[in-house]
Amino acid sequence: MKKRRSGKALLALLLSAALLPAAGCSQNPDALTLMKTASEEMQKLDSYAADATLKFDMGVGDGESTINMGMNGTISIEMTQDPFVTHGTSEVTVSTLGQEDTASSEYYQFEQDGELVQLTNDGSGWVSQSSGEIDVGTAQDAMKLFDYDIVKDLEPAVTGSEKVNDVDAWRIEFEAGIEELMALSGKEMDSTTETFINAMGEDITLKCALYVDKETNRYVKSDITLSGLEELFRLAMSSSELPEGMELTMDDIVFSFTYGKFNEVDAIEIPSEVANLSGGGTQTNVWETMKLNVGSASLTIGECTVQELLDAGFTLDSDLPETMEPGDTQYLTVLRGEDDFSLSVENMTSETIDATDATVYGFSGMYIAAEDIVLEGGIHSGSTSAEVLEAYGDPNTLSDEGFYDEWKYEISDTFGSKYLDLAIEDGVVTDIDLSVYYFGDLFA
Numbered sequence: 001m002k003k004r005r006s007g008k009a010l011l012a013l014l015l016s017a018a019l020l021p022a023a024g025c026s027q028n029p030d031a032l033t034l035m036k037t038a039s040e041e042m043q044k045l046d047s048y049a050a051d052a053t054l055k056f057d058m059g060v061g062d063g064e065s066t067i068n069m070g071m072n073g074t075i076s077i078e079m080t081q082d083p084f085v086t087h088g089t090s091e092v093t094v095s096t097l098g099q100e101d102t103a104s105s106e107y108y109q110f111e112q113d114g115e116l117v118q119l120t121n122d123g124s125g126w127v128s129q130s131s132g133e134i135d136v137g138t139a140q141d142a143m144k145l146f147d148y149d150i151v152k153d154l155e156p157a158v159t160g161s162e163k164v165n166d167v168d169a170w171r172i173e174f175e176a177g178i179e180e181l182m183a184l185s186g187k188e189m190d191s192t193t194e195t196f197i198n199a200m201g202e203d204i205t206l207k208c209a210l211y212v213d214k215e216t217n218r219y220v221k222s223d224i225t226l227s228g229l230e231e232l233f234r235l236a237m238s239s240s241e242l243p244e245g246m247e248l249t250m251d252d253i254v255f256s257f258t259y260g261k262f263n264e265v266d267a268i269e270i271p272s273e274v275a276n277l278s279g280g281g282t283q284t285n286v287w288e289t290m291k292l293n294v295g296s297a298s299l300t301i302g303e304c305t306v307q308e309l310l311d312a313g314f315t316l317d318s319d320l321p322e323t324m325e326p327g328d329t330q331y332l333t334v335l336r337g338e339d340d341f342s343l344s345v346e347n348m349t350s351e352t353i354d355a356t357d358a359t360v361y362g363f364s365g366m367y368i369a370a371e372d373i374v375l376e377g378g379i380h381s382g383s384t385s386a387e388v389l390e391a392y393g394d395p396n397t398l399s400d401e402g403f404y405d406e407w408k409y410e411i412s413d414t415f416g417s418k419y420l421d422l423a424i425e426d427g428v429v430t431d432i433d434l435s436v437y438y439f440g441d442l443f444a
Helices: 006-018 031-042 139-146 148-153 178-185 191-200 232-238 272-278 306-311 385-392
Strands: 049-061 066-081 084-096 100-111 116-119 127-132 158-164 167-177 205-213 219-225 247-250 251-261 291-294 298-299 330-334 339-346 359-366 372-376 397-398 405-413 416-425 428-438
Touching: 031 148, 031 158, 031 167, 031 205, 100 405, 116 272, 167 178, 167 219, 232 247, 298 306, 306 330, 306 339, 372 428, 385 405, 385 416
Parallel strands: none
Antiparallel strands: 049 066, 049 247, 049 251, 066 084, 084 100, 100 116, 116 127, 127 397, 158 167, 167 205, 205 219, 219 251, 291 298, 291 372, 330 339, 339 359, 359 428, 397 405, 405 416, 416 428
């Protein structure tokens, strides 16, 4: 179960706003009518591309010396409408104390089995998300544009025209405070996050300058400026107040989007090794039973005890106390033949128990030799990646760990999460890791 964080919610708001282009179109025509017309024209497109830049600088100083920090980023997006596929890349450079760190990422978005799927790689491997888990605005959201009932209250106005991307364009401008910004983003958030954003973001202002080609009524550019973020960043620095004598200074955060390649984007091909992560309706989730079959014994991780593992032929290779108090956790090593395994065991009752009666919540082993340790679905050490796909479907996450690939299957609900991690080296399974995490009240 993933907990929502205020910083993440704010980032979602900022990016959602940034990814929502808007526009306008006569001799100072009505701005709202112009925006609706532009929206309709954009939704008629078969494809388009967008390039964006992001920039902001901040500093902490005592009046005599200042530590400066800055961020510069570029984003490139191409989108096709039928079928809906988006491909994006980003590169963000953060500079602090004269040092620069650059992070790059790539993503695909597409519709599959009635869901929006996003595949993202930040350099550590591809991760799959589906509708309901995606927090930032998408290119498809951009086609839908603003909620015009909200924009109407912001009193957008056509403030002139200028040359943009070699075309004559109308310029529309409007401003929004934090409440309007949250409404524009369309993000649902819990009451705690909303209260936090309202309290810490009361000075935040969004200014939009939107440009529409006078001839085609298509968007050509949008400039978005966010001001008044000092209070939020003070909190992000782990303190509501800076050290005595220190002050935080921050420039506006500026996004600039330009749009082009209208109906000229070629079909976006998602590499097969990436597309296979999306799962779609193919994931069987057989592994969710958390069953571990050892010879004739059948154990369930998250339910079985240390004693049941010992009865199934494992032997302890680490010290185990005689008893465990409520809430106690122990990390153990057990052996079975040539294999060694790591366990996490807990006393999830409200009473002191014999340590051998503690529940096993995590079980993992690397380079397993025994093929009679079998997961539900028949997967064991030596199973091929093709057999894993046939048994479970595509993993939620696939990452390259160097000498092996990690395939992670996971599922979460209100009460906790279940994970199956498989290490696959040279096309075969060499590691099995089953783990269960429960939330809510500690004691059953």
